[in-house]
């Protein structure tokens with residue numbers, strides 16, 4: 001299927017196994033069409049979560065296809081292990097608890113490289129959002145944690161209670177695009193002076209009071225603050241950059257990279273990465289001739305990101321902000337120098 005010309009065309013994609021009740025993988029048909037799993041192929045799902053995408057890839061890659069399933073969250077890996085134990089999967093799902101930043105190392109170590117496809121479905125799962133004790137949600141009261149891997153790094157409470165107010169405001173502005181970042185940071189500073197802010201409910205209340213309640217708003221006033229803290233707590237933008245670089249290393253020629261992003265900060269990173277990796281030249285625009293010797297390693301499959309259909313958004317509101325970008329690994333031929341050398345190539349812009 002040509003995703004470039006038929007972004008919504010998903011008819012003819014392989015049969016999709018039913019998801020767990022209450023858990024809906026986003027852009028599932030589009031992702032399957034993008035990865036086009038084949039029997040016997042090797043795929044890496046860097047974000048197993050509830051396993052909806054992994055199970056669909058396994059089904060489409062039968063017989064013989066393998067899925068290496070990563071997740072930083074031990075609960076997601078426990079779900080993956082249950083799925084792997086299902087005889088219908090016949091040893092074809094390999095769960096590994098790891099940060100997807102290290103996907104190239106893990107894929108090589110597990111003997112799965114080169115890969116026919118890599119999927120990253122970014123952000124948090126509905127399981128994590130619905131678990132009060134993980135501290136991701138303002139609608140429950142729980143500890144202010146927000147780590148995907150609860151055994152590594154520092155909980156969000158450390159940032160909320162430890163950062164100087166100017167740094168906290170910068171963080172909320174940069175990662176949450178929160179226009180009232182300064183006012184929120186000042187309110188947090190006042191409140192934490194009384195007692196450390198260690199629960200989601202208290203933080204949500206402090207933010208709501210600082211920005212003036214939720215009357216007339218579509219989203220909770222603490223939405224951007226929670227997003228910013230989650231991104232910073234898990235270094236989400238940094239690990240995404242490392243994962244993209246690693247994916248290009250371990251994809252086989254013709255292998256596909258599919259990334260589902262949920263906000264503009266992560267989508268911008270994916271877009272720029274694919275732009276750069278698919279360009280013939282990455283010289284600064286002021287140079288009259290190309291001197292960079294850059295070789296494209298990816299070809300864009302989606303020129304514009306794919307979005308959920310209105311039907312999917314109605315069935316699963318979480319899909320509203322999802323955008324899928326797809327690229328294909330070029331083979332050695334595409335990377336080989338041209339006869340007339342670097343200057344013979346176009347500027348690629």
Ligand SMILES: C[S@@+](CC[C@H](N)C(=O)[O-])C[C@H]1O[C@@H](n2cnc3c(N)ncnc32)[C@H](O)[C@@H]1O
Nearest residue numbers: 025047049050051052053071072073099100121
């Ligand atoms: C949106 S969910 C994936 C849902 C999944 N595609 C499905 O169909 O159920 C994202 C998952 O990625 C995991 N995750 C987020 N960042 C990660 C990282 N840097 N390394 C590994 N796993 C990560 C989260 O723990 C979560 O389980």
